[in-house]
Amino acid sequence: EVQLVESGGGLVQTGGSLRLSCAASGFSLSDYSMKWVRQAPGKGLEWVSYISSTSSTVYYADSVKGRFTVSRDNAKNSLFLQMNNLRADDTAVYYCARGYGSASFLINLWGQGTLVTVSS
């Protein structure tokens, strides 16, 4: 079955760090660009980060630039998001998402999400 499964979410204090992981199965991660998208409780969707299939190109939303780092390990079919200096407004469900092809900005597969709660 083609799927994405996120892990690593949880409760963290303001200023703390978390590392999210996304395990892909049923397809080869190396063939696709990947994104992280988040959704604050009761709110809409916010794109967080993009990484191309070979990691040669990465992009971040201004709201997380300098604090979050996206990476991938194609050999392990895994995607990661290192989140540092977390703030209350980073509280959200974080979705791992797959694009169409190696450099697409479209999203055609989403994980179930992992909840990150940042509290003082």
Added chain:
Amino acid sequence: DIVMTQSPDSLAVSLGERATINCKSSQSVLHSSNSKTYLAWYQQKPGQPPKLLIYWASTRESGVPDRFSGSGSGTDFTLTISSLQAEDVAVYYCQQHYTTPLTFGGGTKVEIK
């Protein structure tokens, strides 16, 4: 940044009736090199991740019922559900997949009247 503005915020439609959702981008998402319009629509049901319905403004994703259709060009787009079914109750988002930052509309909640 390309700002995506959806309207209405919510709408209630009777079963079997048409639902129309609008999305406006602050600048064109038409790529001149390939004449493709980089606009997508997603459906999100409660407690679930979003699901891709439409891309390139009007191309239906595999497996999506044909009562869902997308139209529009340039900066103005529409998602139409031709005959609303109970399982279509959800929040619908438009997204431009033209450039970063990738941006979504604020969402439109569709309910049964």
